[in-house]
Amino acid sequence: MLEILNSLESITSGFTVFEKDQVLTHSQLNSITSYFEDQTRLTRVKLLGVGICCGLHASLVANEVTVTKGAGVTTDGDLLFLSQDTTFDQFKAYDESRPKYDPFYSTGPMLKVYELISKGETDTVAKNLNQFSAETGDNLNDMVVLMLAESYLKDSDLCSGTDCDNLGQDRICHFKVLLVNQDSISSLNTSPDTPQQAFMAIEPLVAHRPTLPAALKSYTELAKVYRASCERIHKTLVSHLPKMFAACGTFLESVFSADPSDGWIGKLTNIKSYYQSATSGIQYYHDFLKDLVDTCNELRESLFGDNTWCCPETDVFPKHLLLGSLAGAADSDHNRTWRYPSPMVSQTTGQLGHVRFLAQKLNLLITTFRIPSSSEGEVRITPSFLEDTPLEKRAIPYYYKPDSSRPIHRQWSYALHQRRMDSYNYSYHAGDFGATGGAAAPLKSQIGKFSFFRVEGHLGKGVQGVVKQLENEIAKHNLPFSVKAVLLGSNSSQLAVKPDFRYTDLHRFHYVLRQDLVHQLNEVKQFSGKFHAYVKSAVDTGVISNDTQDTGDITPLEIATQKHNVVARKSGDAQVALRQGYSKYKVDASWKSNIKATLESAAQFKYNLGKFVKTEFATPFDSLISATITSWLEWLDQLISQKEQHEDESLLFSNFSEDHPAIEHFAGVIRGGTLVLVYDTSSKIVADFMIPYTCCEFEEPEPEQPELSKPEVTPPWILDNGIKVLKPIEHIVADKVSLFGNELEKTWQPKFDTQSAYFSVFKEAVDLGNSAPRSTARRGPVRPSSSGDELLSNHLARAKLTVEQISMLKKLHSEVSGNERRAVTRKRKAAEVVLAEIILEGFSYIASSVPDVSPGSPGHTAISQLGSAIKVIDLEHEEAQKSLQVGLKKILEKLESAAAPNTELIALIHGFRGP
DSSP states (O other): OOOOGGGGGOOOOOOOOOTTOOOHHHHHHHHHHHHHHHHHHHHHIIIEEEEEEEEEEEEEEEEEEEEOSSEEETTTEEEEEEESSSEEEEEEEEEEEEEOGGGGGGTOOOOEEEEEEEOOOOOOSSEEGGHHHHHHSSOOOHHHHOOEEEEEEEEOOEESOOOEEOOOOEEEEEEEEEEEEEEGGGTTTTOOOOOHHHHHHHHOOOOOOOOTTTTOOOOHHHHHHHHHHHHHHHHHHHHHHOOOOHHHHHHHSTTSSSSSSHHHHHHHHHHHHHTTTTTTOOOHHHHHHHHHHHHHHHHHHHHHTTTOOSSSTTTSSSSEEEEEEETTTSSTTTBBBOOOTTTTOTTTTTTHHHHHHHHHHHHHHHHOOOOOOOOOTOOEEEOOOTTOOGGGGOOOOOTBBOOOOGGGGGGTOHHHHHHOGGGGGOOOOOGTTTGGGGSSTTSOOTTTTEEEEEEETTSBBBBBHHHHHHHHHOOOOOOSSSSEEEEEEGGGGGOOOOOOOOOOHHHHHHHHHHHHHHHHHHHHHHHHHHHHHHHHHHHHHTSSSSSTTTTTSSSSSHHHHHHHHHHHHHHHHHHHHHHHOOHHHHHHTTTHHHHHHHHHHHHHHHHHTTEEESSSSHHHHHHHHHOHHHHHHHHHHHHHHHHHHHHTTTBBBBHHHHTTTOBBSSEEEEEEOOEEEEEEETTTTTEEEESSSSSSSOOOOOOOOOOOOOOOOOHHHHHHSSEEEEOOHHHHHHHHHHHHHHHHHHHOOSSSSSHHHHHHHHHTTOOSSSSSSOOOOSSSSSOTTSSSSSHHHHHHHHHHHHHHHHHHHHHHTTTTOOHHHHHHHHHHHHHHHHHHHHHHHHHHHHHHHOOOOOOTHHHHHHHHHHHHHHTTTTTOOOOHHHHHHHHHHHHHHHTTSSSSHHHHHHHHHHHHHOO
């Protein structure tokens, strides 16, 4: 049986150089062709690459197989190609009669292989593909298309018993398109170990993210959350590292002589054990594990797309290329020989170098991880990038401390390392490795390209000092982020960092109210002075008498002087306190007692001189007494205090994280964000977080308060004329009554000795200086005098004078207003009560002493006059009306119970009393 030749099994290393007139042999000639053929094949395989270069895609449509044009190279250097799309509609068996191809016999008997015949080609043995299943028992959808370089030697000599012409051998090379069942192609579907295959064998890693629970109030609780997250990442890495090296070991032989994963896992386990009980730095342990995850993923990504194959072995697929399954699998590369370029022509040249670099970096990260103590370094800000940027482009964290034997900066950035620019890496430890460029002075160099700022060296330090230092750095270098400190505790009284003063719009409104009150007090003081001057002037001019008749123990002028002095002094003291800034006002409560004293004195000032005062409109005294500003100030103080307490409570970590759910640890802060420093009850920083925006309150300091001048809206005339000091209304009425009495005495022709005495009684009754007119009516039975009619005339005269008094008061009522009118009303009602008593005394006297009340008699005339007096009493005056009704009822009851009732008198009284 003929065998398919593998040309590169034996490589011709030389050829014959001919000399002049040399006799050539077949071996000399063949050496030339063999040498150059081998070189051609080696150039393809070693310098260009093997596998399918382009095209050669197989598909099945309506029992016809189509293979597109394309080309490829086998590992023996055969160039297989189709110059145009070719359709095959027939098949026949490709059996042992064909030249032997060893991969078809890998399991002993030859695999079942079928040759495809192109459409239009005549082959008497071939059958149509629509009969494939019936003839072979296989399904076309289970078949894989294979292209074979059928290369063999054919001896064409014609020999007989007497002669043999030496015609030589023919090298035959056919391209065959074959079908093989996909279950039988394991020996045909071999592939080399490439970075791409390693990429497919390694799964990407995911770092677990800690979720902060509500009401987190201690570092122990915080550490527990991070410890659980670190435990999960640790397990992921321990499981992944051996698999990674197993997949990449072929490419890492120049880096590691043996599998380093056991050593890595041992170091990771030791670090994990340390942080089971460590009291600080748990967040950086989590960051370190994330760095390892990022590095592993970057290493995996560097493997992607790299199918380069350096010096392919010639026996992997020496004469065939797999073109893919006819079923049209979702993966177009399934059962298909991929392209494996040589490093010379590959576009992924250098990726393996990056892979090896990252493997060394992974080793160095694990071996150099260490968190410096709080006393080792200072707080530093380093420009960097956020986690959406590859790790090697970010600044080197401060928990990787470089030294001469393990220079982490030389193994951090592959791009910089290739350019021999390792010293350009930004790092907390940049000064230790002699950084150059922007890394040497990061905050003095252009920072526009950086989206993140690492903040390190603060762990374990006092929060007040760190906050102050960072704020100074932000101001000094115009850095685009802010700083906030929150307490990891439950008691806001333990806050170590909070604003000295939070000035808000409530404080502004509070100041406006205080200024308003200051101006009111100023008007009160001015008005009090004018009031005092009015009183003194009234005394001096004799308008009022400066005695104690109407004011009790002290004179009007003494009252005015005492109260004015208190108002002036206390209102001035209150003004001084109210003009202070809020912080001083808050601790100086003297204004309350001063305003209280001012209000009390102002009220007493006006009240004690009320008999002499006429108020035309509301005075500053009235405005201050009725004002609610003091209540507003108290309420605003409460609101401000509540707001202060709320703001303090918001600086507890549990409340802060609830208010800002975006909070997360990144060992720094993004441009425009807020770095959140977390400290414990000892005021030491134990953790840090970030929120991606500026937070939270604008801490406006307490400003110098400007003096707010009162708008000139109220005319001074109003302050000067709000009150008048006048003679008391009681005195005015008494004077008028006295004048009336004097005039009456001049014209009165006394008929009885008792009239002059009665007039004195009348004067006493109408003395309005008393709280009410005093009744001069005598109690008990009225006895007739020796004259008989004299007492009746006395009753009638008293009634007439009282009626005239009431009429005069009614007239005066229409001429006065305010307090004067109220005083007149009181005196009129008192006079009506007196009149009711006089009328009852007259009726009682007539009932007992005047039996004749017939028309025309003195008794009847007296009854008529007393009845007319009843009509003067106001019907709405309940007290007087009730007194009349009750008294008349008693008189009637006495008359009706008499032995000989005076029916005529009873009828007359009933007429005045009503039914």
